[in-house]
Amino acid sequence: MEHKNISLIIDNHKVVVPEDTTILDAAKSIGINIPTLCHMHLKGTCADNHPASCRVCVVEVKGRRNLAPACSTKCADGMEVKTSSIRVIRARKTVIELMLSDHPNECLSCPKSGKCELQAVTQHLSINETPFSGELSLRKKEMTASIVRNMDKCIYCRRCETMCNVYQSVGALGAVGRGFNTTIAPTFDRMLKDTDCTYCGQCVAVCPVGALTERTYTDQLIDDLENPDKVVIVQVAPAVRVALGEEFGNAPGTIVTGKLVSALKDIGFDYVFDTDFSADATIMEEGSELLDRLSKFLNGDKSVPIPLMTSCCPAWVNFYEHNFPDLLHIPSTARSPQQMFGAIAKNYWAEKMQISRDKLVVVSVMPCVAKKFECQRPEFATNKNPDVDYSITTRELATLIRRANINFDALPKMEFDNPLGESSGAAAIFGSTGGVLEAALRTAYELYTKKPLPKIDFEDVRGMDSVRSATIDLNGFALNVAIAYGLGNARKLMEEIRAGKCKYHVIEIMACPGGCIGGGGQPLHHGDFEIIKARQKAIYEEDRNMPIRKSHENSSIIKMYEEFFGKPLSQKAHELLHTHYSDKTIKY
Amino acid sequence: MAEKLSCSIVDKIKAICDKFDNKPGELINILHEAQHTLGYLPMEVQAIIAEKLGIPVNRVYGVVTFYAFFTMTPKGKHPISICMGTACYVRGSEKILDEFKRTLGIEVGETTADGKFSLDCLRCVGACGLAPVAMVGDKVFGHLQLSDVKRIVKEFSED
Incomplete structure (x- = not known):
């Protein structure tokens, strides 16, 4: 069915959009980004989260008594919208201040710091103090092989729930309880490891704050790289080389394969190999x-x-x-x-190079958090020595590159080592x-x-x-x-x-x-x-x-x-x- | 976790779901009826309902934990409810509740180890003239004094 076009005014700009467009999308179409913490829609997929629960995206609509959430209010013909009037800014500030009232102030050491959407909105609104200090929400913490849950930081945006239930149909996470005691938790308050969680990590990928993060193995990696008795080799998955550049300011879709290899050599890996080899x-x-x-x-x-x-x-x-x-x-x-690479490296290649299994450390760089769980499956180990020792994500690699003081942009392009490259x-x-x-x-x-x-x-x-x-x-x-x-x-x-x-x-x-x-x-x-x-x-x-x-x-x-x-x-x-x-x- | 449910109970729960055409929109009605049948909603029952309705168990669990009416602990043989309505409250029902907690050794929402008593609060049974009021099963006790608590517990313990 053809959509009728309607026209409205947003911040004194005339905008024409198809009927059924939300104010949020209409504003975006003319370059006005209304801040939001809960809304998320991967267009073309069923990953559509718009509970209108965060209330950060409220806007003023002429003739309407209360403020309207832009993410779930449809445009109407002749509507006049103000996205940043004094009234709107005040409301947004209060909403954020209330969110901060029970939020742990751990930003300095939070793994999400710098990428946290709550932090970004707080800065955007120039909130420099937290006027309300309430009771803190204290929740069960959990660290699995792949995912870390620290729900004290949760702001109830429900994005993780949408990914887990609607998109993946897994149903490992959902809202439990009511009011201040609400938490997003596995069924029957179990640990994630005792549920149907697949460790896909889509909850981690969409969490606006530091409530759901990946388990990081970078410290263990640095210890191994320092150890002169170990031969540390790395494999890099195909999806990493087309995304890593984004962490260093490159446009999405920039291919950084050569620089990626250089960076891994600078970090100190003895051999830099390619998961593409084992994909073949x-x-x-x-x-x-x-x-x-x-x-x-x-x-x-x-x-x-x-x-x-x-x-x-x-x-x-x-x-x-x-x-x-x-x-x-x-x-x-x-x-x-990933696992074929580990088995090939610790058998075929190790034999060729005459390196004993216990001295060889195989690390993988993956676009994935489930790979961390996969490499710990007991069937992929010989005498408890895993084929792949641990897996780090594209994001962790970026952190590691920054920590090693490597100027990514200035790196020369290098080739993978052979034969596993x-x-x-x-x-x-x-x-x-x-x-x-x-x-x-x-x-x-x-x-x-x-x-x-x-x-x-x-x-x-x-x-x-x-x-x-x-x-x-x-x-x-x-x-x-x-x-x-x-x-x-x-x-x-x-x-x-x-x-x-x-x-x-x-x-x-x-x-x-x-x-x-x-x-x-x-x-x-x-x-x-x-x-x-x-x-x-x-x-x-x-x-x-x-x-x-x-x-x-x-x-x-x-x-x-x-x-x-x-x-x-x-x-x-x-x-x-x-x-x-x-x-x-x-x-x- | 509760002990395994008997086959007849599993069949009853399934029949309740069928009665509501296994519609996810009927979840609350189904939970009401299941709790009425069983007295509580153990994990296994929630899992059966989720499967019948084709929804994740966490949706069922979310609803069960959202509404105070639903409970996952079995009620005692004699469920005790203390009225916390305005009239009863000003006449000291909180002290009566505390006395029940002390006497039974349980908190609100819990059941004694022998399964005889469970303790809950409710809001007004429409007998404000008798405040403070408590109910044991469907029997109403009014004009309660602290000394009545032990007597009531004793009366039902022997039953």
Whole structure:
């Protein structure tokens, strides 16, 4: 249905907007940013939080008795709005002063300091004292492998609740209690680790304050880097290089791969490797698994699990282990690129370099907080020595670069070390929704048809719609593929599979908006989905610039199979590059 | 956590959900009826309701903790409620409440270990002329004095 346009006046500017536009959006369209702490809408996704609970965005509407919350008041024809009258400023100040009345004054040492939206609004309104001092809200604190909860700092914006319940359909966090005692907590006031939390970190990504943050491992990393007995190596995920620049003032979508490698060398890593290398290995394994399942399926074996679902996203893995114990045979058994890297580094590479396992420290830089949990899974350790020792986020890396006094802008561009640094364009696109599937198609197509791809780019599987599908012609066989991001969408697909109504052969799932580029460990987007889209554009540019664009053409991968694994799905590959899943249903 | 619910109770809770067409919008009505049936809303019951309604358990838990009427602790065999309405309050119902707390060794919202008594407050039973008033089950006691508390507890203890 076509929207009618209406016109109104905001701060003496005439603005024409479609009917149904909120005052907040109308103001934004002419460059007036009304401050808000609770509103958040990733346009094009169901991540839409507008409880109008913070009351920071109030504006004056001519003829209206009370102030209107701009985030949830629709524009009307002929409306006259003032976004910063004396009355508005006074109201906003009082609202913030009341929020500060029970807020812990720990800004100096708060991990969110400098990026805190409450702090920003407080400064914006020039609030220099806290006139109300009330009782402090004291809540249970919790530190999991991935997420730290300090709800004393919570301002009840409900963004985390929207991400956890509406967007991810996980339901680990929700409002509990009433009045001053309200808190955002896991069901039955349990610890997060005893709930269905997948550690996706989307709550962390949208929290305006320091209530939900990632668990940081940078101090442990610095200790290891200082230790002369340790060889410390690092792998960097594809989505990190298109986002890290934002932390240093670069425009969203700036590719900083070369500087990133320089920075890691300056920080003191002995070798700087690339998760893209193991992403190529993932394609070798997962692509082969797909072909194996497909050929059995086409030969009439109806017991073979179809569709094959990707298994790179650790939040998604946690999600199906918790919610779909009856479908654990559906996802690929291939480990994620992070874990394949760890297994390859601590076995193949360590053996080559003659470094003993206990001396080797493998660190990962990830756009993700669930990766912190994933690397601590007991199945990814040998004699309690994990394949990946710990994982830090893109944000933590930025902190580390600043702490090391490195002038990021002035850094020269450097190349990853080899052999675990060589990669293809197929691996680069793992960072975006649709990327893993496209990478798998590039390899599976050529291995299956034994013909070179007529066109490397599978445009049909790209894009930013949260559920997409396409049909690929494999020598006359119509391969139905689907891509989804957001665990709420994944749940719907899983329910279709459970009901026997799924028509797809392969499905890619990523938990975060837009895939890893919108991960819980990335520089904060503050609700601006355009930033994530800019990162996606950069990912495909990175791919186009690569000399090799198919995983099975990566010469270091070919060599590794010759020297160590034999071939994909070999016994050794199964042992080190594949995993198993178990029923982790939560009981109440 | 409460002990496992019997199959018949699970079926009853499911039947209540079915009666309301498993509509998430009927959550409060369903919780009312479930509490009426069971006396309280243990975790397992909330999990069953969430599953039947296709909503996260935390939504159910959020509603249960929001409304003071809902409780997650089983009521005693003899639920005691002290009226805290204006008339009873000015006639000293708080002291009566304190005496019940002392005698039973529990706080408001709790149940004695033997499951005999639970203690709650309520707002006006419409017997202001008898203030201060307490109810035990559906029996009303008026003109209460501190010395009555032990007698009432003793009377029901033997039951």
